[in-house]
Amino acid sequence: xxxxxxxxxxxxxxxxxxxxxxxxxxxxxxxxxxxxxxxxxxxxxxxxxxxxxxxxxxxxxxxxxxxxxxxxxxxxxxxxxxxxxxxxxxxxxxxxxxxxxxxxxxxxxxxxxxxxxxxxxxxxxxxxxxxxxxxxxxxxxxxxxxxxxxxxxxxxxxxxxxxxxxxxxxxxxxxxxxxxxxxxxxxxxxxxxxxxxxxxxxxxxxxxxxxxxxxxxxxxxxxxxxxxxxxxxxxxxxxxxxxxxxxxxxxxxxxxxxxxxxxxxxxxxxxxxxxxxxxxxxxxxxxxxxxxxxxxxxxxxxxxxxxxxxxxxxxxxxxxxxxxxxxxxxxxxxxxxxxxxxxxxxxxxxxxxxxxxxxxxxxxxxxxxxxxxxxxxx
Numbered sequence: 578x579x580x581x582x583x584x585x586x587x588x589x590x591x592x593x594x595x596x597x598x599x600x601x602x603x604x605x606x607x608x609x610x611x612x613x614x615x616x617x618x619x620x621x622x623x624x625x626x627x628x629x630x631x632x633x634x635x636x637x638x639x640x641x642x643x644x645x646x647x648x649x650x651x652x653x654x655x656x657x658x659x660x661x662x663x664x665x666x667x668x669x670x671x672x673x674x675x676x677x678x679x680x681x682x683x684x685x686x687x688x689x690x691x692x693x694x695x696x697x698x699x700x701x702x703x704x705x706x707x708x709x710x711x712x713x714x715x716x717x718x719x720x721x722x723x724x725x726x727x728x729x730x731x732x733x734x735x736x737x738x739x740x741x742x743x744x745x746x747x748x749x750x751x752x753x754x755x756x757x758x759x760x761x762x763x764x765x766x767x768x769x770x771x772x773x774x775x776x777x778x779x780x781x782x783x784x785x786x787x788x789x790x791x792x793x794x795x796x797x798x799x800x801x802x803x804x805x806x807x808x809x810x811x812x813x814x815x816x817x818x819x820x821x822x823x824x825x826x827x828x829x830x831x832x833x834x835x836x837x838x839x840x841x842x843x844x845x846x847x848x849x850x851x852x853x854x855x856x857x858x859x860x861x862x863x864x865x866x867x868x869x870x871x872x873x874x875x876x877x878x879x880x881x882x883x884x885x886x887x888x889x890x891x892x893x894x895x896x897x898x899x900x901x902x903x904x905x906x907x908x909x910x911x912x913x914x915x916x917x918x919x920x921x922x923x924x925x926x927x928x929x930x931x932x933x934x935x936x937x938x939x940x941x942x943x944x945x946x947x948x949x950x951x952x953x954x955x
Contacts (some may be wrong), residue, residue: 649672695949700729771835771849778850778851779809780847791821792821848872856902860878
């Protein structure tokens with residue numbers, strides 16, 4: 578199959594999932610065309626079946642805001658027609674689904690072909706941005722006009738039906754992880770640099786937005802640090818980073834926290850981590866937590882959104898209500914002080930991650946694609 582994948586090229590979960598999906602499909606022999614405004618961060622390998630098409634947005638004095646959606650739709654049309662794509666798979670509804678609808682209508686008018694569009698919903702496109710009254714009508718329309726709709730968790734599917742007048746079924750196809758990539762032996766020299774005296778290593782990774790509750794991450798670590806020697810790795814960047822750095826200094830723990838910025842080789846960092854902190858206000862799925870579990874790190878998280886679908890209370894980690902840093906701190910301290918139980922739960926986390934291995938999820942997408950290839954106008 579010749580598949581067009583439209584996504585954001587950033588470190589966010591939707592971009593990571595879309596890129597890893599495309600790479601896996603290319604490994605299976607499919608021709609994959611990425612369409613976005615810059616090369617995706619995870620698109621770091623050469624594969625003869627992978628093509629990248631940059632969306633260029635001309636700037637004119639007339640526009641205060643360059644019309645990206647129009648440029649994206651035009652690029653989609655160009656790629657569909659010049660590379661004879663079988664379908665478009667767009668990730669994150671805004672503005673990809675609406676741009677795909679426009680591209681689909683143009684291709685239909687020009688060639689008589691009905692190019693199938695599959696829309697995957699990832700989270701804040703539904704729970705935050707999509708609910709804005711300014712965007713809701715377009716989001717609802719473009720989702721309903723998609724040939725197939727998928728969501729990355731049951732919770733996100735439920736939230737979509739709750740907040741939008743969706744008239745079609747939504748298939749739940751969970752996010753996935755390449756277990757073989759993340760199940761790595763820790764690099765002892767790296768761990769000793771981070772924790773030279775054998776301290777426990779905790780970690781958080783995100784885009785540092787308010788929804789991630791970065792201040793709670795620092796608070797939980799500060800409580801752990803009072804109980805035992807420990808280090809915290811903060812991976813990623815975003816609007817809340819500066820406040821987190823100030824908070825760490827105010828608490829006097831800045832020497833035990835490393836802000837690593839954006840990192841591509843997450844498997845090496847996760848391999849030396851004992852525990853992953855994810856106290857988010859909402860996670861449609863929690864891909865970062867799943868990657869941590871694949872690296873045999875236990876997860877301390879909230880029970881918000883789809884996290885309960887992957888993090889099993891008392892088995893792979895612990896969950897608490899949003900904002901309950903006291904409980905999350907107590908869970909973390911109790912577990913980190915019990916080496917035998919920590920080891921057992923690390924293995925359980927890995928086994929849980931194996932249920933979401935890429936080898937199990939890719940065939941589900943291939944089966945979905947095969948339902949729509951080469952549709953004719955009815």
